[in-house]
Amino acid sequence: xxxxxxxxxxxxxxxxxxxxxxxxxxxxxxxxxxxxxxxxxxxxxxxxxxxxxxxxxxxxxxxxxxxxxxxxxxxxxxxxxxxxxxxxxxxxxxxxxxxxxxxxxxxxxxxxxxxxxxxxxxxxxxxxxxxxxxxxxxxxxxxxxxxxxxxxxxxxxxxxxxxxxxxxxxxxxxxxxxxxxxxxxxxxxxxxxxxxxx
Numbered sequence: 261x262x263x264x265x266x267x268x269x270x271x272x273x274x275x276x277x278x279x280x281x282x283x284x285x286x287x288x289x290x291x292x293x294x295x296x297x298x299x300x301x302x303x304x305x306x307x308x309x310x311x312x313x314x315x316x317x318x319x320x321x322x323x324x325x326x327x328x329x330x331x332x333x334x335x336x337x338x339x340x341x342x343x344x345x346x347x348x349x350x351x352x353x354x355x356x357x358x359x360x361x362x363x364x365x366x367x368x369x370x371x372x373x374x375x376x377x378x379x380x381x382x383x384x385x386x387x388x389x390x391x392x393x394x395x396x397x398x399x400x401x402x403x404x405x406x407x408x409x410x411x412x413x414x415x416x417x418x419x420x421x422x423x424x425x426x427x428x429x430x431x432x433x434x435x436x437x438x439x440x441x442x443x444x445x446x447x448x449x450x451x452x453x454x455x456x457x458x
Contacts, residue, residue: 263293263303266313273317276324285320361454373446380439388432393425 261269270289274282289310296306310316400418404410 261304261307263306266293266303266307266310269313270317273314274320276321358454365450365454369450373450377443377446380442384432384435384439387428387435391425391429391432393421394429396421396425 267286267289270286271282274285277285292310293303293306296309297303301309396418400410400414403414
């Protein structure tokens, strides 16, 4: 409900009130909107803070509210009915939906999302660790420099292991890109589902 709808609803529900008294009360609410807007609040936020027009009118009218249908001149007012549904009910159902969706996502992630994600990233970590085999020639060089020990077979093995390490490094890079995109997409799906966009 925006400012105009709120003021129309208040004017509608305050029909039994004396016109001058009603105008003064409506002016107070209008000033409240002006002050809230100057503070940077949205019209809908100000309406939420004020409360439901019908309840406000009921408090303002007191006994006159119950007598509203038979109030003098009641039939001569031609105000439109409040142009809104039931925002409080809507907000309540929306909050409940968000709550239950959040609980469902928590269980889904505990049972499936987190274990599967941890498994995938553990596989990537193992493969990324094997890419350290690329350092085999460096180990052979250290062996030669500090221990003066180097055999031809050791050189061939070091070169071969280095090649295997490079293959693991390429695989780790490819898997990292895929897992990162999958993880980011899954997080976005969680947020979208929680907010009701999915």
